[in-house]
Amino acid sequence: MAGISSKNKAVVLVGVFAIFLVAMEMMVMQAESADISCGTVTSDLIQCVGYLTSGQGKPNPNCCGGVKKLAGLATTTPARRTVCNCLKKAYSQFPNVNSAAVSNLPGSCGVNLPFKISPQTDCSTIN
Incomplete structure (x- = not known):
């Protein structure tokens, strides 16, 4: 991330974290219905x-x-x-x-x- 401002790094990290959270929620929902x-x-x-x-x-x-x-x-x-x-x-x-x-x-x-x-x-x- 060299050459990217710290503000842009923060935006990228927040975006990556948000995508991670959405992916985790989808996996949990899938696992819950699979358990039944x-x-x-x-x-x-x-x-x-x-x-x-x-x-x-x-x-x-x-x-x-x-x-x-x-x-x-x-x-x-x-x-x-x-x-x-x-x-x-x-x-x-x-x-x-x-x-x-x-x-x-x-x-x-x-x-x-x-x-x-x-x-x-x-x-x-x-x-």
Whole structure:
């Protein structure tokens, strides 16, 4: 950087640092959505099957723990979309589930999801 004024050096360094930060943020977002798989979603919610098929009573603490864990993982748009798509897939694999119990599951566990768990949910619109 010989021949460049100290002011220009500072501008270049700030620019390089800004590019570095943007690249790091993109890598973190990619890693967050990659950490969530349909296997993770299924294993976190397997304790809910009894409640979701009967539709009676309240979900057990292990079920709610899984729901809360998923909500904690779904902190970015790509992660929320992944969880949504996995839930839709799981929904179709369990034809005997009670649709009211499925819809009420997050609220019954004290969790607020930014989307409704339903086969009709368009996961691509979730932010």
